[in-house]
Amino acid sequence: MKSARFIGSKKVAIEDVPAPTPGKGEVLLEVDYCGLCGSERPQYEEGYHQHQGHELVGTVIANGPGANARIGAKAAVYLTRFCGKCEMCQQGLTTLCTTITSKENIGWAWPGGFAEQVVAPEENLMYLEPGVDAKMGVLLLDTLGTPFHGLRAVNAAEAKAAFVAGCGAVGLGVICVLKSLGIPKVYASDRPGFRLNEAEKFGAIPIDITKEDPVAVLDAIGGVDVAVEAAGIPPTLQTCIRVVKGNGRVLALGEQPETFELTVDLTSRLKDLSIHRTWYFPLSEWKENVKLASSGFFKQTDRLVTHVFPLEKMQEAADVFYSGQAVKVLVTPKAD
Ligand SMILES: [Zn+2]
Numbered sequence: 001m002k003s004a005r006f007i008g009s010k011k012v013a014i015e016d017v018p019a020p021t022p023g024k025g026e027v028l029l030e031v032d033y034c035g036l037c038g039s040e041r042p043q044y045e046e047g048y049h050q051h052q053g054h055e056l057v058g059t060v061i062a063n064g065p066g067a068n069a070r071i072g073a074k075a076a077v078y079l080t081r082f083c084g085k086c087e088m089c090q091q092g093l094t095t096l097c098t099t100i101t102s103k104e105n106i107g108w109a110w111p112g113g114f115a116e117q118v119v120a121p122e123e124n125l126m127y128l129e130p131g132v133d134a135k136m137g138v139l140l141l142d143t144l145g146t147p148f149h150g151l152r153a154v155n156a157a158e159a160k161a162a163f164v165a166g167c168g169a170v171g172l173g174v175i176c177v178l179k180s181l182g183i184p185k186v187y188a189s190d191r192p193g194f195r196l197n198e199a200e201k202f203g204a205i206p207i208d209i210t211k212e213d214p215v216a217v218l219d220a221i222g223g224v225d226v227a228v229e230a231a232g233i234p235p236t237l238q239t240c241i242r243v244v245k246g247n248g249r250v251l252a253l254g255e256q257p258e259t260f261e262l263t264v265d266l267t268s269r270l271k272d273l274s275i276h277r278t279w280y281f282p283l284s285e286w287k288e289n290v291k292l293a294s295s296g297f298f299k300q301t302d303r304l305v306t307h308v309f310p311l312e313k314m315q316e317a318a319d320v321f322y323s324g325q326a327v328k329v330l331v332t333p334k335a336d
């Protein structure tokens with residue numbers, strides 16, 4: 001089958017690889033769509049030993065021994081492997097599984113969705129609902145599922161004003177969820193350009209950081225209830241801590257460097273606040289999210305998929321995505 005692999009120096013190779021065979025408890029899917037992710041940028045630059053892709057929806061075409069998935073059904077694939085038995089898994093908190101490490105993620109340790117077919121453990125399938133197409137299924141993973149989990153953790157639904165630092169795919173996903181929740185005032189900061197314009201189109205109040213200081217803008221309105229760090233750099237986390245009101249909640253969603261320093265000024269120290277870190281989303285939230293999607297809860301999601309390329313044009317897809325002139329870029333091995 002055809003697959004697309006990052007081979008280093010921002011080059012993509014379309015390769016012929018053996019089609020995977022589902023093992024015990026595993027399922028074979030034909031890939032419908034797979035999204036590129038910011039987390040794959042290092043591999044885009046440096047290469048990877050196999051094809052990746054972890055934001056995917058596929059159609060079930062075969063069951064391995066002992067698996068009983070619905071043939072012909074469309075399902076999104078859950079990123080992380082989990083044991084299903086430990087204390088965390090029993091509560092549905094699969095990202096916190098204490099038995100299986102994140103090294104076994106699909107699209108990383110396992111071959112992923114930048115291919116015609118993919119194998120996944122049956123328990124990693126998340127079925128779509130009527131009215132939720134395959135593209136929307138992809139969005140319900142990292143783009144909306146990850147932000148929504150974090151926003152639930154900081155009780156964002158009750159915020160009157162929120163701030164989102166960074167308008168990449170994750171930041172825009174956060175803004176989409178906040179506006180879908182009906183939060184009246186959502187401020188969003190970034191450099192000027194495509195992504196900040198997109199934030200504004202979603203109904204956010206843009207703060208161009210080359211012209212305005214988010215701290216000054218948000219001090220003028222008395223601070224925000226919830227501030228979301230979605231850029232993955234320490235200075236924006238610092239800003240988030242600074243701009244929340246007393247009893248405010250900071251959500252650290254961006255992937256920060258492994259070690260970093262924060263400068264916390266007196267204004268930040270003289271108030272109660274909480275900082276929440278969340279990563280991906282527990283499998284238990286899928287059913288609620290897909291039902292919400294089916295009911296039309298998520299607003300303007302068509303804005304989130306800016307490009308779809310055939311798998312053969314994965315090079316173009318990656319170049320566009322990592323240029324920053326796109327929100328979510330999908331590839332498909334089928335005719336779109
Ligand atoms: Zn991702």
Ligand SMILES: [Zn+2]
Nearest residue numbers: 083086089097
């Ligand atoms: Zn577990």
